[in-house]
Amino acid sequence: MSVKSYSKKLGIVGKPNTGKSTFFSAATLIPVDIGNYPFTTIKPNRGIGYLRTPCVHTEFNVEDNPKNSLCLDGIRLVPVELIDVAGLVPGAWKGRGLGNQFLDEIRRADALLHIVDVSGSTDCEGKICKQGEHDPLEDVKFLETEITMWMNQILKKDWSKLARIVESGREDMISLLESRLSGLCIKRFHIIESLRKTDLNMDKPTLWNDEDVIKFLDILRSVSKPTLIAANKIDLPTAEENVERLKESGYTVVPCSAEAELALRRAGEKGLIDYTPGDCRLNVTNSDKLNEAQKRALNVIQEQILFKFGSTGVQEAINTAFFELLQMVAVYPVEDSEHLSDHKGRVLPDVYLVPYGTTARQLAYIIHTELGDSFIHAIDIRGKNRIGEDYVLKDRDVVSIVSAKKRG
Ligand SMILES: Nc1nc2c(ncn2[C@@H]2O[C@H](COP(=O)(O)OP(=O)(O)OP(=O)(O)O)[C@@H](O)[C@H]2O)c(=O)[nH]1
Ligand SMILES: [Mg+2]
Numbered sequence: 001m002s003v004k005s006y007s008k009k010l011g012i013v014g015k016p017n018t019g020k021s022t023f024f025s026a027a028t029l030i031p032v033d034i035g036n037y038p039f040t041t042i043k044p045n046r047g048i049g050y051l052r053t054p055c056v057h058t059e060f061n062v063e064d065n066p067k068n069s070l071c072l073d074g075i076r077l078v079p080v081e082l083i084d085v086a087g088l089v090p091g092a093w094k095g096r097g098l099g100n101q102f103l104d105e106i107r108r109a110d111a112l113l114h115i116v117d118v119s120g121s122t123d124c125e126g127k128i129c130k131q132g133e134h135d136p137l138e139d140v141k142f143l144e145t146e147i148t149m150w151m152n153q154i155l156k157k158d159w160s161k162l163a164r165i166v167e168s169g170r171e172d173m174i175s176l177l178e179s180r181l182s183g184l185c186i187k188r189f190h191i192i193e194s195l196r197k198t199d200l201n202m203d204k205p206t207l208w209n210d211e212d213v214i215k216f217l218d219i220l221r222s223v224s225k226p227t228l229i230a231a232n233k234i235d236l237p238t239a240e241e242n243v244e245r246l247k248e249s250g251y252t253v254v255p256c257s258a259e260a261e262l263a264l265r266r267a268g269e270k271g272l273i274d275y276t277p278g279d280c281r282l283n284v285t286n287s288d289k290l291n292e293a294q295k296r297a298l299n300v301i302q303e304q305i306l307f308k309f310g311s312t313g314v315q316e317a318i319n320t321a322f323f324e325l326l327q328m329v330a331v332y333p334v335e336d337s338e339h340l341s342d343h344k345g346r347v348l349p350d351v352y353l354v355p356y357g358t359t360a361r362q363l364a365y366i367i368h369t370e371l372g373d374s375f376i377h378a379i380d381i382r383g384k385n386r387i388g389e390d391y392v393l394k395d396r397d398v399v400s401i402v403s404a405k406k407r408g
Helices: 020-028 098-107 134-157 159-168 173-186 188-195 210-224 240-248 256-267 292-309 314-325 360-368 371-375
Strands: 009-011 045-054 070-072 074-084 110-116 227-232 253-254 328-334 350-353 373-380 385-387 398-405
Touching: 009 020, 009 098, 009 173, 009 314, 020 045, 020 074, 020 110, 020 227, 020 256, 020 314, 045 314, 070 385, 074 098, 074 314, 110 134, 110 173, 110 314, 110 398, 134 173, 134 210, 134 227, 134 240, 159 173, 173 188, 188 210, 227 240, 227 314, 240 253, 253 314, 256 314, 314 328, 328 385, 360 371, 360 373, 360 398, 371 373, 371 398
Parallel strands: 009 074, 009 110, 110 227, 227 253, 328 398
Antiparallel strands: 045 074, 070 074, 328 350, 373 385, 373 398
């Protein structure tokens, strides 16, 4: 199953030894190196994880045949791209550790999932320390600084030249920044939104001092690389209090145990348990094949993680990143509005993840340029009514696009 180019990428980031690769492996079921020491990962791992959303087939009382996604007992799993990168240590923007290599990998990420060791049992460089000794809030601040300083380094070289071009009236600030930062997946709307949030004079950039530039880039970072905190290792005793502290500090935080999720996914894959990622419970299906230690481990996960937190948090983190941070909606285009199928008769074949604000006609263009060009109107299957090109799609909409041309 491939992830189409319209899909967004989630970068899994953080200092070394926090559980990034464990999270990645749990989400993708790709076996990768996991180790209790810093810099286990050097080369990035890329893979496909899944968003979980209730499938509309139950509501429409039809049997579906998914093509670009999966459907498990009424749950649609929509593929998304995940990138697990090497750990980041303080000063990475200057090249410390695997510094720039790491930062270069997250250029193409649309959002970041910051895996924090919330138990505080690894120091700022990822070395094991006494449990609870390290403050995870420090890690959150440090990652932000590193990314802002990295952006600053990219821009600083040419800043005075850019500022002079703007003041001479040859090009405006937004277009200049857009072309300078396009390689970082920073779009025009990110720049406009960030400039709106500053009180700096954008017609007089030669007056901006170093601090002003950094202040602006800090805003641009938060707008263009929205970040979710995955408070990992909640299974350790020193974690809980830190989860609360992180939440109180205003960040979007999802408590999780990547290790527990990996154990459940592997047991599920072997047919030992019945478990869909994101579930709040597991069912042992093959108890004879489990030894006593495995039974105890599953019991601990059930009692101390699933019952207590509602899930392992891995699925919730991926869903929150796409649905809340990136404000995506999942829509089901169909060709045949009566049978909810494509031209081959496959029922509810595809789910498209599109940013909130996408219109019916824009969806047509995403599916096929020709479909966008020949768009006449669309049908909202749920409401059974005709919708125009400017209709803004909502999450779980099922739409059929009526066009002037029939696609072959
Ligand atoms: N207790 C506990 N340990 C975890 C959890 N997730 C990962 N670990 C452990 O943390 C250690 C580091 O895990 P990795 O996934 O290799 O961490 P990483 O962040 O990818 O590390 P680098 O690649 O070195 O940056 C391993 O010993 C894991 O078993 C968790 O949820 N709970
Ligand atoms: Mg790793």
